[in-house]
Amino acid sequence: MENNNFIELQKGDKLAGNGEYIVLSGYLACHMSNHLLRFLREGERVMLDDRLLPKELGYSACTAVRLLKLDRSMASVLTEGRYREFEKELLSLMVERMDLLTLQKKQRLVRTLLKLGKEVGVLEGENCRIPKVWSQLELASYINCTREYLLCQKRILKEEGVILDSYQWVLMDWDKWVGKELSHSI
Numbered sequence: 001m002e003n004n005n006f007i008e009l010q011k012g013d014k015l016a017g018n019g020e021y022i023v024l025s026g027y028l029a030c031h032m033s034n035h036l037l038r039f040l041r042e043g044e045r046v047m048l049d050d051r052l053l054p055k056e057l058g059y060s061a062c063t064a065v066r067l068l069k070l071d072r073s074m075a076s077v078l079t080e081g082r083y084r085e086f087e088k089e090l091l092s093l094m095v096e097r098m099d100l101l102t103l104q105k106k107q108r109l110v111r112t113l114l115k116l117g118k119e120v121g122v123l124e125g126e127n128c129r130i131p132k133v134w135s136q137l138e139l140a141s142y143i144n145c146t147r148e149y150l151l152c153q154k155r156i157l158k159e160e161g162v163i164l165d166s167y168q169w170v171l172m173d174w175d176k177w178v179g180k181e182l183s184h185s186i
């Protein structure tokens with residue numbers, strides 16, 4: 001649904017149309033071909049331009065999403081420069097994705113949980129709750145493992161006291177996740 005400069009997407013919908021957007025609510029997945037690069041949340045900027053950016057770049061709604069499309073007067077004259085910076089970010093995200101695939105499965109899971117926590121996590125006291133932006137099957141596919149392996153690792157991480165026993169992923173003691181201590185211990 002589109003109203004002036006406001007766009008609403010339902011879960012699974014793809015964002016279409018060149019331009020710059022700001023996420024007002026919900027979560028978008030940024031992907032190149034079929035590879036997730038990152039999640040975007042409220043307040044983050046989205047860019048699409050089939051002349052300046054790769055055609056394989058796309059965005060899909062993980063939840064109901066509301067966006068504001070910036071008209072030309074709201075977007076600065078430095079648009080092309082911002083697109084070039086965005087291209088550099090995309091390249092960095094693709095390298096990060098390739099590096100992830102060289103790790104062992106458990107390390108891929110932990111790194112992915114850390115990435116999700118940083119991108120879409122909600123701090124609740126000392127913990128970080130990851131909203132439901134992915135199904136277990138999608139998460140397993142991203143880290144290149146089976147759903148059964150993922151559930152087994154979730155149980156082990158609960159036993160290790162790294163995540164809470166919860167329907168959602170809740171990363172305990174977020175400061176340890178973002179510090180060096182956790183990455184060395186797992």
